[in-house]
Amino acid sequence: MSERATAIAVRVEAFVRDVVIPYEKDPRIETHGHGPGEDLVLEMREKARAAGVLTPHILPDGGHLSQRETALVLRKSGLSPLGPVALNTMAPDEGNMYLLGKVATAEQKERYLRPIIAGEARSAFFMTEPAADGGAGSDPSMMQTTCRQHGNHWIIDGRKTFITGAQGARVGIVMAKAPEGASMFLVDLPDPAIRIERVLDTIDSSMPGGHSAIAIENLRVPADQMLGQPGEGFRLAQVRLSPARLSHCMRWLGACTRAQEIATAYACTRHAFGKPLVDHEGVGFMLAENLIDLKQAELMIDWCADVLDTGSLGTAESSMAKVAVSEALMRVADKCVQVMGGTGVSGDTIVERVFREIRAFRIYDGPTEVHKWSLAKKIKRDTLGKARHD
Known part of the structure; x- marks a missing residue:
């Protein structure tokens, strides 16, 4: 690991443990899946900015840490569910920063990327669509949202759902289907043509703005706000999604590391049947x-990060990492709750909240089953290709 990443990670961990964790009991943390309030977000980010740890994965010259370096830094930011919010390493902003840094024009970066990196604006990624409409979920080829060119503008119509952070966001990236194929657009938010129908009540509650159902009606977007070219939407989505899946793994590894710390401390100090819980084989083995x-x-995570650092999209590798890490962390979170018994299902510690967040993680950015299916298709394709070559 590089010295620069190690130094950043040390500062990030100290900030999360000393400054962010005390906020976990703050009454401004909203419930029912709607995420922490904007005033709390801004307050924590001001402290992160003053401590020199805001957006720590982006270097002062605008460059990005390598994926291996990012893994260490984001893991430390995830030691609290509020850590990524405070340090500006959360989804969807972190993934949107990565995408815009790779494919946006200089003008687009100045207008849309700079405020996100500065922690002054939140963003949203509008891709998933309602199942009831037959829209795109895990299968983006089913996209129903359309765009058509009208002069020097594009007009977009459709519906989206589970759009993280749309409420309160200032920057949006919208995917829509053009005659040439799926395309991506940068939009300023709020916009009256993008209407939040409702903020969904979900099991998780760490994302500011929650997850919204969206109606897009006659949205007019200037042509120079398209990312790339018409029909390049799926290619650009892969630029974003492979690293973003891995970033989820990084952050939630930090959260489960903290849950393990809490459960271990509990098991070492709580006594039952004449000895500490940890000395009971059933408990000690779980830890x-x-x-x-x-x-x-x-x-x-480190293996997949190395693949991405070679310049490969790493689609298969990020799918493997998403499956392996999300399922492993679910086991960890579940055992931490079990070790702590009644305390584990209460709000007395962060363990119960980590459990809820990890359960959602198994679905977000592609359910385990979809990634396994994708990998199975690759196995078949590679095997048949090899057979034809032989």
């Missing part, structure tokens, strides 16, 4: 299994 899962998750 040992967690240690194994955490280390395997870390190694899987």
